[in-house]
Amino acid sequence: MKEFSQLHKQILTLCAEDHIGLWFAMTPVENVFEQANSEEIRRRTLEILYDLLKLDLIQAGFPAVDGRSFKAWGLSLDETIQRINQEWDALGRNPTLGDIVWFTTTEKGDKVTKELVA
Numbered sequence: 001m002k003e004f005s006q007l008h009k010q011i012l013t014l015c016a017e018d019h020i021g022l023w024f025a026m027t028p029v030e031n032v033f034e035q036a037n038s039e040e041i042r043r044r045t046l047e048i049l050y051d052l053l054k055l056d057l058i059q060a061g062f063p064a065v066d067g068r069s070f071k072a073w074g075l076s077l078d079e080t081i082q083r084i085n086q087e088w089d090a091l092g093r094n095p096t097l098g099d100i101v102w103f104t105t106t107e108k109g110d111k112v113t114k115e116l117v118a
Helices: 006-017 022-032 038-054 077-091 107-117
Strands: 058-063 070-072 102-105
Touching: 006 022, 006 038, 006 058, 006 102, 006 107, 022 038, 022 102, 038 058, 038 077, 102 107
Parallel strands: none
Antiparallel strands: 058 070, 058 102
16 A cells, blocks of 8 residues: 555544445545545545555445444455446446445454554
8 A cells, every 4th residue: 555644544434433335435535635526536535445445454345234234245356446436437426325335344444443543
């Protein structure tokens, strides 16, 4: 990973607090890059998510019906990013609540998050 930036830490922390949708993962990026267009926000968001997925700190999927457990996609890193990109393209707009994918921390991600806030 290039660097564990403040945005990496912020998105990881959000994922540790609760399952978050793609739209919610974009919010910190939008706040930092207020002047960026939607393509730049998308690119930067996906770069951060790619880094966190690659390090096995988060996983992609959807919350289960009970809202507490999480159903991971079980795809490779490249397949995950490809699926997100394809579904985002098909959506034709920025994702909103419930669109495309959600993220949550892995056990490793929970441990790293605890170290970050310690």
